[in-house]
Amino acid sequence: MSTTLYDKIGGEAAVNAAVDIFYRKVLADDRINRFFEGVDMEKQAAKQKAFLTVAFGGPNKYTGEDMRRGHAHLVAKGLNDSHFDAVMEHIGATLTELNVPGDLIAQAAAIAESTRNDVLGK
């Protein structure tokens, strides 16, 4: 039985460890934190967790259409590639902080990258 990326990274425990670190980086980043102003932090953290679960290759039922619908209001506010790049940076930095090996970080980054066009409504 082959071990999935999600298992190798550490499964749900890894997502739980990552979500606070990741969200803290996002909120502290002046390039992107305006997109998170005025939202309920707990609901937002739950969404971040869902996103990290996707990026880590974990079980999810999100479709490209969900990603488009979920981010349309942010695209209307100017969400673009530079902001997506910033989030990608934070995913990498979060996993590095958690001592995840580089090849697994690259795989997670590739999955996150694959959502770019849907997130940005392209």
Place this chain on the structure above:
Amino acid sequence: MAKVRFDGHTYECGAQQSVLDALTAHGAPIPSSCRQGVCQACLMQALCGQPPAQSQNNLKDTLKEQNYFLACSCYPESDLTVALPDQIKARAKATVRGVDVLNAEIVRVRLYCPLPLDYRAGQYINLFRDETLMRSYSLASVPGSDADLHLHVRRLPQGRVSGWIHEELRAGDEVDISAAMGGCFYVPGNDEQGLLLIGTGSGLAPLYGILRDALQRGHRGPIKLYHGSRSAQELYLVDELRELAARHGNFVYTPCVSGADVPPGFAPGRATSVALAGTPNLTGWRAYLCGHPDMVNASKKQAFLAGASMKDIYADPFVLSGA
């Protein structure tokens, strides 16, 4: 096969079927989104029976204690009676024992319930002026040690309920109240953890309850309470809190004044700023934030950025995600 009772109906829950699927298959209107235990849109509460641990994964401790669970990841092994978070509207009668002046704007209402109310210090109840007019007030009393329910009510300009409480409510009056709600309370089990309590105005009410609950349950970690207002006159229970601090070595009380006139014994500045200057690294701490929504939201973010985990930040008023 486990039976699930919801809203007066009984549903059969198959072996591989979640409570969410069992209910929605028969048209019960349960909100849901991710269906995999992440988004918490399908949050429900078990009124009878114990939900499986798996269905409470990653819920806040205070929600777990109240038997909240996620319907999508709940595969019950025994019968459950369940409700949506906003369906719990039980009403009770209470008698006013007294209305005490705490300062120029805030009174303490003491209520006696003939049928003891099941609550935790820091939760809130709705107090009804009439059938349709009610407001939520936090519980400053501690079950078991205070005989009555204590509410701190600030008089608001044109407040239809707070004005009525301040001007008309008298000892002996009978009022309707709801069951206790909310997840801003002390959870035993981690008694070395640091507790940071920040409140403004009558936001002291839940903190006063949580603080005394924690002390009575033998909490040993540091407990720091910061109560803020514009002037020293707008703070209250100052002497009582100073006295508690003198009796408990692990409790520090800091009254904060954001206005210009700061008397000796009071810290200058806003409560959250003073608190974070005193404890800049909140990694591993639990924070309780109560008061004006703008202050609560700003403080939530500051506490999180200072290192507190999202699961350890409790705010009043409590908002159920997805509800």
